[in-house]
Amino acid sequence: MAEARRRRARGGAARTREVLLQAAAEVFAERGYDGASVDEIAGAAGVSVGSIYSRFGSKRNLFRQLMTQYMERDLIRVRDGFAAGPEGGLRALDDLVQETATSRRQTLLDAETWASAMRTPALRSLLAEHENGVQSAAAALVRRGRAETGHEFGVPDDELAVLLTSLFHGLCRQHRLDPGSVPPGLYTRTVTALSRGLAEQAAGADRPGH
Amino acid sequence: MAEARRRRARGGAARTREVLLQAAAEVFAERGYDGASVDEIAGAAGVSVGSIYSRFGSKRNLFRQLMTQYMERDLIRVRDGFAAGPEGGLRALDDLVQETATSRRQTLLDAETWASAMRTPALRSLLAEHENGVQSAAAALVRRGRAETGHEFGVPDDELAVLLTSLFHGLCRQHRLDPGSVPPGLYTRTVTALSRGLAEQAAGADRPGH
């Protein structure tokens, strides 16, 4: 293939991996894991099928590497967003709902990742571990928020963190299904109301009979 | 196939459809849409491949029929749960989180349905319409709750309904990834706190400066 040679000539040999991963993201997203053929992925990357097997060994492993790459980027992004502190962290998540739910590729890849993970124990562990990392970061953010404002929520930090990420994913899903039903800021507003309600309940529990 | 004839002999010809749908649910769940072969589905149902094509016309249509069947059942179940009124309705959703997220088949079918829907516009509309039906029922429940308790939440009924279902799906996801992190009753407790917080905010907005 002339195009293959042209593209390979431009980048170094080490770059083939990145080109392949990007092409894999495109094709896996659009066709699904089983629907994607290594031929098409290689074609989209401008390399040959042989390259895939020499670098990744198998189609399954290529997908796995892709998953890991995306999860790493995701975790970094969340942590960076959280660095601004509790309020900034919430706003960052709000933006993430809008952005990731608007991106077609991200939507399709997330769906494919989830379906594969539910079917394959090894991938499931990988994803669970990732979610756990995000929730640890969220829990740290909650702790910091308590320290700064003095508010107590009456539930363990971990449980609140689980609620924060669950609501996040739930709103992503909703946005993807019907974008108009999730206005910007909804995530933040909801979390604010939830925190307030939890704090109220906690205060009420301290005064039995009330 | 001896077994095929045996099973067909037991049920009427009209039953073939149901048997096929059940087998399809099993195989589509375990292998994914593309990974499932019509041969295996026919085998699991105890009929021949020809039956599938005479009754459903194509593999894609078989999956579509399966989707519709499950969505109808789901909607009926939700509406039945809501019939008990606001408190009972919440408890029903809480039970649904535990049950559907524990069922392997439901988990895998939901994942496959979602992935297919995101990729295929026709299926996406189908799923969006279903979700809309559930949310209408939820909005009616919210209206009823307001009427009975007199509480105002400061947000439109539809928006609150969207939050209820989004949180539901988010917690289902979380439960499926890490069952231990979603104790029974978490959904109800969270919604209670959220309602309380929203009502507080609404009351606060009526008294600017507070």
Added chain:
DNA sequence: GTCTATAGCATGATAGAC
């Protein structure tokens, strides 16, 4: 390491007997 070519197999769908 990357190419081309191909092996070896599974797939969705159809034809025609009954």
Added chain:
DNA sequence: GTCTATCATGCTATAGAC
């Protein structure tokens, strides 16, 4: 309507030249 048998195609993965 359901069966069996088959077609045409597409697939993952490998072999061997360079």
